[in-house]
Each structure stands twice: as C-alpha cells, then as structure tokens.
Amino acid sequence: AQTVTQSQPEMSVQEAETVTLSCTYDTSENNYYLFWYKQPPSRQMILVIRQEAYKQQNATENRFSVNFQKAAKSFSLKISDSQLGDTAMYFCAFTNNAGNMLTFGGGTRLMVKP
Amino acid sequence: ETGVTQTPRHLVMGMTNKKSLKCEQHLGHNAMYWYKQSAKKPLELMFVYNFKEQTENNSVPSRFSPECPNSSHLFLHLHTLQPEDSALYLCASSQAVQTSGGYEQFFGPGTRLTVL
Numbered sequence: 001a002q003t004v005t006q007s008q009p010e011m012s013v014q015e016a017e018t019v020t021l022s023c024t025y026d027t028s029e030n031n032y033y034l035f036w037y038k039q040p041p042s043r044q045m046i047l048v049i050r051q052e053a054y055k056q057q058n059a060t061e062n063r064f065s066v067n068f069q070k071a072a073k074s075f076s077l078k079i080s081d082s083q084l085g086d087t088a089m090y091f092c093a094f095t096n097n098a099g100n101m102l103t104f105g106g107g108t109r110l111m112v113k114p
Numbered sequence: 115e116t117g118v119t120q121t122p123r124h125l126v127m128g129m130t131n132k133k134s135l136k137c138e139q140h141l142g143h144n145a146m147y148w149y150k151q152s153a154k155k156p157l158e159l160m161f162v163y164n165f166k167e168q169t170e171n172n173s174v175p176s177r178f179s180p181e182c183p184n185s186s187h188l189f190l191h192l193h194t195l196q197p198e199d200s201a202l203y204l205c206a207s208s209q210a211v212q213t214s215g216g217y218e219q220f221f222g223p224g225t226r227l228t229v230l
Binding site: 004035106 | 117118145147155156157162164170172204206210211216218219221222223224
C-alpha cells in the first residue's frame with residue numbers, strides 16, 4: 001500500500017516571500033502520479049499542480065513549482081511571491097498509473113501573513 | 115450550476131436517523147468518488163464509481179451505502195451512524211480510468227455532517 005507523509009502540520013510565510021512544503025511517499029510502483037491540492041478556508045479543494053513520475057522535468061504552474069526527487073521519493077511544493085490568497089490547507093496526493101484512487105497526506109496548513 | 119455540487123451543505127442527525135447526501139457533477143465525467151475528511155485524520159477515500167459501477171470500497175462500514183444511478187449523480191445513504199462518523203464528506207469526479215489513470219479530480223464543497 002502507498003503512504004504519503006507531510007511532516008509540516010503548519011507553516012507561515014510573509015507575503016511576497018517563498019515557501020516550500022514537504023511531501024514524501026512510499027510506493028513500489030514505477031509509474032505513478034503526484035499531486036498538490038489546495039483547500040482554502042471554507043472553499044472547495046482545487047488542484048495546484050500535477051507531476052507524472054516518468055517525466056524527469058519538474059512541473060511548474062506560474063508561481064507554483066515542484067521539486068520531484070524520484071529516488072528519494074520526495075515531492076515538495078515551492079510557492080514563490082506568496083500572496084494572501086495562498087492561505088489554505090495543502091495536500092500532497094499519490095495515485096498509481098492504472099488507477100484513480102488518491103492517497104492523501106495529512107496536509108499542511110499554510111498561513112500567508114501581510 | 116457548474117462543477118461539482120453537493121447537498122445539503124450541513125446536516126445534523128441522530129444516531130437512529132436515515133439521511134442521504136447528494137452529489138452532482140456538470141463536467142461530463144465518468145468517475146465519481148466519496149471521501150471522508152475528519153479533523154485528525156488524512157482524507158480517506160470511501161468509494162469509487164467508474165461508468166456507474168462501483169470499483170472500490172475502501173473497507174467502509176455498511177452503515178454507509180453509496181448509489182450511482184448515472185454518471186452525473188452520486189448519493190451516500192446514511193443509517194444508524196455513530197458520533198465518530200461526524201466529518202466533512204467530499205464528493206469528487208474525474209475522467210474514468212481506461213488505459214491509464216492520473217486524472218485531476220474535481221471536488222465539491224462538501225457536506226458537514228454532525229451525528230448526535
């Protein structure tokens with residue numbers, strides 16, 4: 001079974017600064033997908049970024065980028081130029097290549113301070 | 115309505131009540147999911163439906179009974195619940211897995227359930 005671990009329950013960052021959220025996972029699969037989802041307070045969960053394990057290039061989406069280290073089974077999220085609207089719970093998630101069952105980490109609560 | 119909607123948004127029920135949660139997706143997807151989000155545990159996948167067929171039941175107690183009458187609607191029927199079942203129940207949808215997976219899941223706002 002796969003497991004996903006987020007070791008930082010809470011983090012804070014000053015507006016306009018950069019913050020990195022950590023995620024590690026455990027799997028015996030070679031092909032899989034990794035995700036970061038964002039859940040703002042009282043709002044719906046949305047996808048931030050997605051990484052395919054067979055792609056060596058790290059995914060980027062505007063101010064959001066990942067550092068995917070397949071051998072280390074690490075998948076961190078970097079948020080540049082943090083904005084107040086980035087305040088949310090962030091969940092790292094895993095699914096294997098053949099399925100659509102997401103395994104989530106415990107989440108990191110990020111607070112962006114003005 | 116757009117995206118994934120869930121009703122009701124809040125529900126309080128006694129342990130002997132029977133109630134149902136409803137989810138509807140307007141995205142043309144063929145896979146739908148129920149998740150449980152508790153305060154002190156990671157998001158837990160409960161059920162997966164692909165093309166209206168249940169393909170995963172993640173060891174969920176029988177007091178939770180899902181129903182998927184078509185690809186756009188998903189229900190979660192609740193009966194004889196326990197206080198520890200109080201949680202946020204999230205519905206999601208995505209493209210169904212065919213040759214490979216990894217599709218983005220789109221989530222609804224959730225139903226906040228309190229069992230007294």
